[in-house]
Amino acid sequence: MSKQITLAHGNGGGAMQALISGVFVSAFDNPLLATGEDQARLALSELNALGDRLAFTTDSYVVDPLFFPGGDIGKLAVCGTANDLAVSGATPRWLSCGFILEEGLALETLEAVVRSMADTARGAGIQIITGDTKVVPRGAVDKLFINTAGLGVIPATVEWGVTAIRPGDSILVSGTLGDHGATILNLRENLGMEADLSSDCAVLAPLIAPLRDIAGIRTLRDATRGGVTAILHEFARGSGCGMTVDEAALPVKTTVRGICELLGLDALNFANEGKLLLVVEAAAEQQVLQALRRHPLGRDAAVIGRVTDDKQVRLRGLYGVSRILDLPHDEPLPRIC
Amino acid sequence: MSKQITLAHGNGGGAMQALISGVFVSAFDNPLLATGEDQARLALSELNALGDRLAFTTDSYVVDPLFFPGGDIGKLAVCGTANDLAVSGATPRWLSCGFILEEGLALETLEAVVRSMADTARGAGIQIITGDTKVVPRGAVDKLFINTAGLGVIPATVEWGVTAIRPGDSILVSGTLGDHGATILNLRENLGMEADLSSDCAVLAPLIAPLRDIAGIRTLRDATRGGVTAILHEFARGSGCGMTVDEAALPVKTTVRGICELLGLDALNFANEGKLLLVVEAAAEQQVLQALRRHPLGRDAAVIGRVTDDKQVRLRGLYGVSRILDLPHDEPLPRIC
Numbered sequence: 001m002s003k004q005i006t007l008a009h010g011n012g013g014g015a016m017q018a019l020i021s022g023v024f025v026s027a028f029d030n031p032l033l034a035t036g037e038d039q040a041r042l043a044l045s046e047l048n049a050l051g052d053r054l055a056f057t058t059d060s061y062v063v064d065p066l067f068f069p070g071g072d073i074g075k076l077a078v079c080g081t082a083n084d085l086a087v088s089g090a091t092p093r094w095l096s097c098g099f100i101l102e103e104g105l106a107l108e109t110l111e112a113v114v115r116s117m118a119d120t121a122r123g124a125g126i127q128i129i130t131g132d133t134k135v136v137p138r139g140a141v142d143k144l145f146i147n148t149a150g151l152g153v154i155p156a157t158v159e160w161g162v163t164a165i166r167p168g169d170s171i172l173v174s175g176t177l178g179d180h181g182a183t184i185l186n187l188r189e190n191l192g193m194e195a196d197l198s199s200d201c202a203v204l205a206p207l208i209a210p211l212r213d214i215a216g217i218r219t220l221r222d223a224t225r226g227g228v229t230a231i232l233h234e235f236a237r238g239s240g241c242g243m244t245v246d247e248a249a250l251p252v253k254t255t256v257r258g259i260c261e262l263l264g265l266d267a268l269n270f271a272n273e274g275k276l277l278l279v280v281e282a283a284a285e286q287q288v289l290q291a292l293r294r295h296p297l298g299r300d301a302a303v304i305g306r307v308t309d310d311k312q313v314r315l316r317g318l319y320g321v322s323r324i325l326d327l328p329h330d331e332p333l334p335r336i337c
Numbered sequence: 338m339s340k341q342i343t344l345a346h347g348n349g350g351g352a353m354q355a356l357i358s359g360v361f362v363s364a365f366d367n368p369l370l371a372t373g374e375d376q377a378r379l380a381l382s383e384l385n386a387l388g389d390r391l392a393f394t395t396d397s398y399v400v401d402p403l404f405f406p407g408g409d410i411g412k413l414a415v416c417g418t419a420n421d422l423a424v425s426g427a428t429p430r431w432l433s434c435g436f437i438l439e440e441g442l443a444l445e446t447l448e449a450v451v452r453s454m455a456d457t458a459r460g461a462g463i464q465i466i467t468g469d470t471k472v473v474p475r476g477a478v479d480k481l482f483i484n485t486a487g488l489g490v491i492p493a494t495v496e497w498g499v500t501a502i503r504p505g506d507s508i509l510v511s512g513t514l515g516d517h518g519a520t521i522l523n524l525r526e527n528l529g530m531e532a533d534l535s536s537d538c539a540v541l542a543p544l545i546a547p548l549r550d551i552a553g554i555r556t557l558r559d560a561t562r563g564g565v566t567a568i569l570h571e572f573a574r575g576s577g578c579g580m581t582v583d584e585a586a587l588p589v590k591t592t593v594r595g596i597c598e599l600l601g602l603d604a605l606n607f608a609n610e611g612k613l614l615l616v617v618e619a620a621a622e623q624q625v626l627q628a629l630r631r632h633p634l635g636r637d638a639a640v641i642g643r644v645t646d647d648k649q650v651r652l653r654g655l656y657g658v659s660r661i662l663d664l665p666h667d668e669p670l671p672r673i674c
């Protein structure tokens with residue numbers, strides 16, 4: 001096999017078969033992997049044993065650079081889609097993956113990304129069971145993009161969703177805000193703050209699983225693109241309620257805070273790749289907080305605010321004055337995920 | 338909304354929400370569409386009523402140009418993934434879609450593609466129920482790529498697969514070969530043969546559905562990238578059998594044959610986007626042929642060869658001499674699908 005990706009690696013012929021078996025199948029190896037057929041096949045009996053609803057989601061990953069402290073595009077492509085399943089209460093189990101590769105990409109770059117996907121999936125009990133590879137001529141794509149779609153099953157006892165939110169509910173986050181966004185920003189803008197900065201990219205399913213046994217959970221969501229601000233707006237739009245968060249309660253690492261002050265940006269708008277925003281009944285607040293803190297991924301969990309009945313998303317500042325928290329309309333940092 | 342796609346359309350904020358509701362949700366509108374949540378949710382009871390196995394597949398679409406006679410990237414993104422489900426015997430029912438858009442793309446281009454996806458899906462009884470949009474800066478992608486992943490359920494009575502193939506079985510195609518590949522080649526190389534040339538891009542599920550009631554079907558596959566040659570090799574590899582096809586029996590349109598002769602290429606290697614290659618028990622050959630011909634998508638169906646026990650893929654020429662049909666190793670036409 002050549003040391004670079006060529007157009008022949010995407011043409012359905014011998015070079016593509018060699019790439020599939022030599023790189024993808026050997027890394028993703030599992031009994032369900034669709035190697036001989038055009039589709040993976042899952043016994044519904046296995047799904048029925050896990051719950052009563054199938055969760056299905058997709059995301060494309062275009063992050064630049066491909067590798068960053070704490071992760072890479074492959075790890076992100078597993079975590080991001082797994083988390084979009086897990087926040088429904090489903091255990092993420094099966095992924096598809098579609099690669100779009102630029103002619104001339106170093107084969108070892110692809111191999112490193114695929115290894116990272118395989119390791120992340122295996123560590124989370126997820127199988128990558130069907131896939132596709134396209135190669136496009138130089139210049140038609142920047143290096144390497146990945147799409148994953150994911151499947152999981154929601155237990156019959158879990159009924160989480162944005163419409164369950166009520167005024168008086170508590171708003172929690174599972175840890176420090178903006179780590180992923182600040183890490184990418186630091187790399188891309190050459191800010192030089194290497195020391196303490198690392199993406200929080202992680203599969204959140206093990207943090208979420210114990211929450212399925214707690215009554216009073218309204219909804220949860222991972223705060224990726226657009227950060228906590230975007231999710232607060234999604235919660236407000238979906239529930240018809242308002243959201244007020246307290247600036248003083250927001251967990252933000254010192255380095256991330258420094259980057260924000262340097263550039264005049266707000267960590268609330270920064271992307272996270274391993275943080276939950278949760279809305280829970282006020283009576284369940286402490287039980288949820290303790291459950292989150294028991295897991296390493298949730299040790300910095302905090303109550304950050306409360307659901308209101310005024311339909312607005314507000315940030316209450318350090319001196320008690322609250323202001324409207326608008327959705328940003330421009331794009332400070334493309335290709336964050 | 339601006340007339341061009343901007344980076345803000347991908348940032349998780351207000352412009353992205355406007356794009357999602359104004360373009361995607363209004364076109365794909367259906368009760369399952371994941372608008373308020375990060376994942377679509379399907380009742381397993383509904384799946385159980387359709388069969389006993391879930392089929393799951395994915396493909397990315399990077400075709401150039403975006404619009405061509407007979408279709409466009411949106412129609413292709415529905416047909417291609419639907420067909421990869423349908424060849425398992427499943428009825429394709431649910432799709433995810435992930436868009437990667439280039440900053441500066443004309444909004445009306447995106448709208449036309451999305452409309453075409455929606456029309457194709459609706460016509461085939463398919464719902465697009467979850468999606469994702471990324472926007473990347475100018476030059477990081479060429480205009481517009483789409484990924485779709487698909488779900489369908491395989492009836493308990495259907496057990497099609499490549500390992501069922503046996504020596505003596507008949508090989509059939511559902512219609513003329515190479516129409517899609519020749520159409521794209523004609524456009525890209527400015528060959529000027531406009532008259533009779535059109536992509537065969539179609540959802541094949543209605544052609545396949547009646548075959549589920551016929552005994553003796555071994556396996557079917559849609560012959561896309563790499564054409565019939567690539568599928569014959571997949572069948573040979575998966576079954577351990579040989580495949581011999583007769584040159585005289587191959588249905589090829591006159592215009593496509595002309596392009597092949599002009600460029601010294603072989604229609605057997607050209608991509609199709611609406612053609613099946615089938616292997617069936619010899620005793621079922623005529624029944625399958627009649628079933629295919631009863632549907633407009635199969636009116637040019639033909640028996641083209643036979644499965645052998647010599648493990649080789651062969652083409653028997655017009656004078657009875659057979660030669661090995663190799664998988665092409667280079668790439669004559671990137672971005673065909």
